Amino acid sequence: MRLKQMFRVGTMIAFTLILSSILSLRAQDRVVVNFWSHDYPARVIIDEELIAQFEAENPDIDIVYTVGPGDDVLYITQLLTALAGGQGPDLFNVVGVGVPDLIPSGAVVPVDVSQFGVDDQQAIIDLYAPGVLDSFMSEDGTLFALPTELGNYALYINTALFEAAGLDAEADAPATWEDILELAEILTVRDANGSITQRAFDFPYPLADEFNSRVIVMGGMAYQLGDGIVADDNLTVTLNGPGWVRTMEFVRNYAANYGGPQMPSAFTDFLQGKVAMIISGSWFEGVVAANNPALLESLIVAPFPRWAEGLVNDGGSYLYGYGLYVSAQASPEVQAAAWKFVNFISSFPERYYTEANLLQPRLSLLENDEVVNASFAAPFLRDMVGSPSLPLVKGGGEGEAVLGRAIEAVTLTNRPIQEILDEVTADFQASIDAAQ
């Protein structure tokens, strides 16, 4: 009896050991890719569906998907802490300008062209609109990432407010910054005390509930006048050039007469029908749909305005990009599997645009008239070519905050604009110098 029991237990242990060995052997056959992304619910749904599809087509690869905070600062903190501790993901999505040191630090590896079925990276670059992948390249022109979202800003117009003012939004949409000033006279509504109750347009000032980027908007305005954020050496800050001074003069004048940072953010007031025009990204359509779907009925999008006088570069706003990067800490086989997955997931730009309002400017999307003409994509896509990418400057992650301080000083004080810009330029320069 005792022997029988011992035999039974022994058999069970042996069976368990054999089964776990088989399972672990099977697990060893599969390559596991840990993939992190920031939260953007509409995109996450598509990601999850495509991951399932990819795993079905590639049974030897497991994609373990982790969604981090939607706030870039929180997400980047988690990501970098994990990478620094050797516990980071193998593949991750991040906004390049938020981590300008990512490529120079050697934390990520170049795109593995072999996983894309092509001979060189140029074949991958040629899949996209010209120049749009610049912000994913190192200084020597090596490609390090592909976009999950590559965006710029355009002008959203509330046609109902135009009609109420006796205007035709299609015909009277402003093409220049000077046009915006003229329209401000017509579209700004004040109460009996002279307080503004409806704004024609306003800028993204540094306010708590303003989600649009100052660098993308004001940077684009200055770029049109010939000034970048940094010089071609990618080291010298040029925030105090004449193009920036003129841009800030425009902002100061506009804020003093037609809006300004003392008012609620234009972002929230546009959603409530109290601002006729704002500048934002393609994703803003989704924000409108979620917060005030009725507004979609009276929404059109026009290209980013240009300067009527003194235009040097006929570009739109700055381009920003969320890219898919592969960690240098991953093993070569995991890196290969990760790039294979990147090749797969970046082949659905139409889906990401139509279902999540995120632009991945592949030529296949640009040439898809059905999608482009049935949506707001056209002004964004047209403006992308010829527009500058936000520069990835080592130690230059503070650009948005620096410009925010400049805009506050411009709009809330009477200090000379040149003096303000010289000050923030020196501040930003010191930060960049310290990081070299």
Added chain:
Amino acid sequence: MTTHAKPLIAPSVSRPRWRLSLFQRRNLWGLVFVLPAILFFAVFAYYPLARAVEFSFQNFNLLAPPRDVGWANYEFLLNNPRFQLILRNTFSYVVSFAVPVWIIGLMLALVFVQPFRGRAFYRTLYFVPVVLSETVISIVWRLIFHPEGMANGLLQPITGQSLPWLTSTTYAPLAVVIVSVWRVFGYYMIIFMTGLQNIPTEYYDAAKVDGATGVQAFRFVTLPLLRPTMIFVVIVTFLTAFQSFVYQLLITQGSPLDSTNVLGLYIYQEAFAHLRYGRAAAAAMILFAILLTLTLIQLILLRNRRDVS
């Protein structure tokens, strides 16, 4: 016959080396009991502190290995006009937060130690903000201070205009102070009440017999006997105010023009928004030095108090 007297006391026998004396055993057991706490502090307090000191002499962005820069981070901070402004803002915030908290807390405590109808209800009412989350409070007050929010709705008939609560360098610091004080005065009210209740009533009776007025009793009985409580409240309000950053982050983000930016927020921004952990650590060390000085002052004051006793 020779007899060998048996010694009354056994000769001292040398104890084996591995055997411990009673005191040694007691000490060892004591050490065993405090060891978890020591380990906890070593891992979660002293080690991070030591690393922060090390980082403060380095450039570190979490991606590349840290690079030694000597005193450069400290030199930058101490010579940087923006940091000097933030340091001034911090001191200004500490004073404008702490003084109203002491006054309101003490006045309410004096009211609530007296028996009256509904005392428990009102005391609870004043204490409620203490148990609320700072995040929730910040969001609610941001709505109250919105240009079209409740604050302007109530004040506009008096001021005649909408006040720029969160976008003016005059009003934004005031708004942050109002929220901070509103949140905690109930807590310090309770602390002061405890102190007041510990003062024996005989002193007041004696003062009354001597013909002291209410003000005189407060001046010569209440205040001196409340001194330990007051020292505690002063130090704790200073320490918490110096470390404040949640309201500044969630209500104003330090704006406008850095008028609501304080050391705690600056450290957060440098580390997490700008990925300059070295400079953030140096700023944290400066904050640490300030807090350490305050704590030493507290110890000296309390010791003097004990000496007097």
